[in-house]
Amino acid sequence: xxxxxxxxxxxxxxxxxxxxxxxxxxxxxxxxxxxxxxxxxxxxxxxxxxxxxxxxxxxxxxxxxxxxxxxxxxxxxxxxxxxxxxxxxxxxxxxxxxxxxxxxxxxxxxxxxxxxxxxxxxxxxxxxxxxxxxxxxxxxxxx
Amino acid sequence: xxxxxxxxxxxxxxxxxxxxxxxxxxxxxxxxxxxxxxxxxxxxxxxxxxxxxxxxxxxxxxxxxxxxxxxxxxxxxxxxxxxxxxxxxxxxxxxxxxxxxxxxxxxxxxxxxxxxxxxxxxxxxxxxxxxxxxxxxxxxxxxxxxxxxxxxxxxxxxxxxxxxxxxxxxxxxxxxxxxxxxxxxxxxxxxxxxxxxxxxxxxxxxxxxxxxxxxxxxxxxxxxxxxxxxxxxxxxxxxxxxxxxxxxxxxxxxxxxxxxxxxxxxxxxxxxxxxxxxxxxxxxxxxxxxxxxxxxxxxxxxxxxxxxxxxxxxxxxxxxxxxxxxxxxxxxxxxxxxxxxxxxxxxxxxxxxxxxxxxxxxxxxxxxxxxxxxxxxxxxxxxxxxxxxxxxxxxxxxxxxxxxxxxxxxxxxxxxxxxxxxxxxxxxxxxxxxxxxxxxxxxxxxxxxxxxxxxxxxxxxxxxxxxxxxxxxxxxxxxxxxxxxxxxxxxxxxxxxxxxxxxxxxxxxxxxxxxxxxxxxxxxx
Numbered sequence: 001x002x003x004x005x006x007x008x009x010x011x012x013x014x015x016x017x018x019x020x021x022x023x024x025x026x027x028x029x030x031x032x033x034x035x036x037x038x039x040x041x042x043x044x045x046x047x048x049x050x051x052x053x054x055x056x057x058x059x060x061x062x063x064x065x066x067x068x069x070x071x072x073x074x075x076x077x078x079x080x081x082x083x084x085x086x087x088x089x090x091x092x093x094x095x096x097x098x099x100x101x102x103x104x105x106x107x108x109x110x111x112x113x114x115x116x117x118x119x120x121x122x123x124x125x126x127x128x129x130x131x132x133x134x135x136x137x138x139x140x141x142x143x
Numbered sequence: 144x145x146x147x148x149x150x151x152x153x154x155x156x157x158x159x160x161x162x163x164x165x166x167x168x169x170x171x172x173x174x175x176x177x178x179x180x181x182x183x184x185x186x187x188x189x190x191x192x193x194x195x196x197x198x199x200x201x202x203x204x205x206x207x208x209x210x211x212x213x214x215x216x217x218x219x220x221x222x223x224x225x226x227x228x229x230x231x232x233x234x235x236x237x238x239x240x241x242x243x244x245x246x247x248x249x250x251x252x253x254x255x256x257x258x259x260x261x262x263x264x265x266x267x268x269x270x271x272x273x274x275x276x277x278x279x280x281x282x283x284x285x286x287x288x289x290x291x292x293x294x295x296x297x298x299x300x301x302x303x304x305x306x307x308x309x310x311x312x313x314x315x316x317x318x319x320x321x322x323x324x325x326x327x328x329x330x331x332x333x334x335x336x337x338x339x340x341x342x343x344x345x346x347x348x349x350x351x352x353x354x355x356x357x358x359x360x361x362x363x364x365x366x367x368x369x370x371x372x373x374x375x376x377x378x379x380x381x382x383x384x385x386x387x388x389x390x391x392x393x394x395x396x397x398x399x400x401x402x403x404x405x406x407x408x409x410x411x412x413x414x415x416x417x418x419x420x421x422x423x424x425x426x427x428x429x430x431x432x433x434x435x436x437x438x439x440x441x442x443x444x445x446x447x448x449x450x451x452x453x454x455x456x457x458x459x460x461x462x463x464x465x466x467x468x469x470x471x472x473x474x475x476x477x478x479x480x481x482x483x484x485x486x487x488x489x490x491x492x493x494x495x496x497x498x499x500x501x502x503x504x505x506x507x508x509x510x511x512x513x514x515x516x517x518x519x520x521x522x523x524x525x526x527x528x529x530x531x532x533x534x535x536x537x538x539x540x541x542x543x544x545x546x547x548x549x550x551x552x553x554x555x556x557x558x559x560x561x562x563x564x565x566x567x568x569x570x571x572x573x574x575x576x577x578x579x580x581x582x583x584x585x586x587x588x589x590x591x592x593x594x595x596x597x598x599x600x601x602x603x604x605x606x607x608x609x610x611x612x613x614x615x616x617x618x619x620x621x622x623x624x625x626x627x628x629x630x631x632x633x634x635x636x637x638x639x640x641x642x643x644x645x646x647x648x649x650x651x652x653x654x655x656x657x658x659x660x661x662x663x664x665x666x667x668x
Contacts, residue, residue, distance in 0.1 A: 019294050019298065021294075021295055021298050021299075023336075024338065026318045026320060026325070026327070026338060026339055027318060027319060027320060028320070028321075029320050029321065029339070029464065029465055030338060030339055030340055030352075030353065030465065065481065065483075066480075066481055066483070067481070068472070068475065068476055068480055068481075072479065072480060072481045073475060073479045075479075075481075076475075076478065076479030076480060076481075076482075077479055079482075080375070080478070080479070083271075083272065083275045084275070084279060084372075092481065092482055092484070093481055094481045094482065094483055094484060095484055098484065124486070126289075126292065126295065127288050127289035127486040127487070128486060129288070129291070129295070129335060130295060132294070132295070
């Protein structure tokens, strides 16, 4: 049976050295935002700017999902009028943004993080509590 | 290489496997997983197998709701989620259906013919809306926060312990939100710092975002995701109650104008019942609607209001940091704001590398299993992973393909491994009876039968969601005389450990021995 060796599978072959958790930032209330503080464990692996850029983009995407604007009001009113059956056919705005976020994280992982031996886990898989950054052992050192 | 790891069970189930799912190579891996007693896993009834679970392809994939650690009940394959005690919800349902039914049957014909047919029409629309909102509020996820994974919990513990040398270590964090200092508390059950406005519901044993209250009438917690449905439910119900009350009185008055009061009552006896029900409920429901209208306009939760978190009595500078400033925005935000999706992914399939949520050290909260089969499946899976780990350590070559990632959380799991299984281990002398109890468990409503065997008081057997069509694992077993027993007594598969050691996490030496045995067999291929 042929195996699909995606980057992720290969990553999973490597041993995990550590996991870093980026916690939520509640200074703006209950909106989903993550702390942009650069964790010290990643200092050797990735550029601070790069990392902060990723977290900032994620924060912006989450803010957009929870934004109270005319679009969300229209969606809410329409849903109420149709007794919320409209969501059987159509996705909520929030879900659309979550898909966008998943794609963005996948793309970031493939382009930036995986080559450096890191892996970002989509926060939705951790209940939007943390961004889990898995640090893999540096193979080049062990060989 | 992955072919070796596809665990087929023994021959007895081999044929079943062949018919029902893609064939895996009969691997010697079988020998390693000697603990995998006959969970006769036919193919999953729904969905595809989890692709990244090489060791357990032959097992039917579990959905996450089946291993949900909270005290909730799930129906319709995890689509419906309610609290454990649903008795009062049925009362609500009966009251509404009865009163509305009587109204439409007895009062509406008269009113439609004598006044206008718009009355039953409006009544009908209101009724449908009320029922819709009730079901939505009762059946949806209120905003439950999933529990921390073992890695997260360990990381937090480290942070907490390193934070202060004082004992006990601080379990609160302070955050400045819009100028107000808010304390975030650490939840011992869920092993997380609760976000602001979240609270742990003791009835459901979950942390819920923007926790309002636990409503027995609705049979669920009211939180971020279903607050608007709850509010619309009580609002529309108060309109419906007033509507029915008014028109039943009108009906009686019109009739008594023609035939006299007493004969009017005799002609429509149902009206009396309706008036009584409506009269007594209108005060509480209208009162509740008014109260929640106030809460929405000031963007507070019932929880905060009761505690007086933002009242000026606490301090002159105390104000609600979450309020948007004006009533209209607050209302719009609560009712028409974006609806976040459920964070607990009830219908997701459990993958091998899905980090299991942290159970308490004595395994109290991780059990929502209805039968020992599910337990043994989880135990077997964990045992299998353990065995794999030993093989890897013993062989020091990547003999097996199973993801090392899986092993990483294991050090933390050895204690939790005892968790789901511990409930079996201490009950060794009574295992057969527990198995027997499990059978009655499925049939009877008494779910505490097994509890006295257990030393933990948080085990809950959610038998409701084990409906025959949902758990493929149980279907074939239903035909067998005593499936639970079959599971508890392992197949005669050398070496056969006694049931006492079967799930004993301390007997890692036995596992190791078996792993090595398996390894030897593997290498002889």
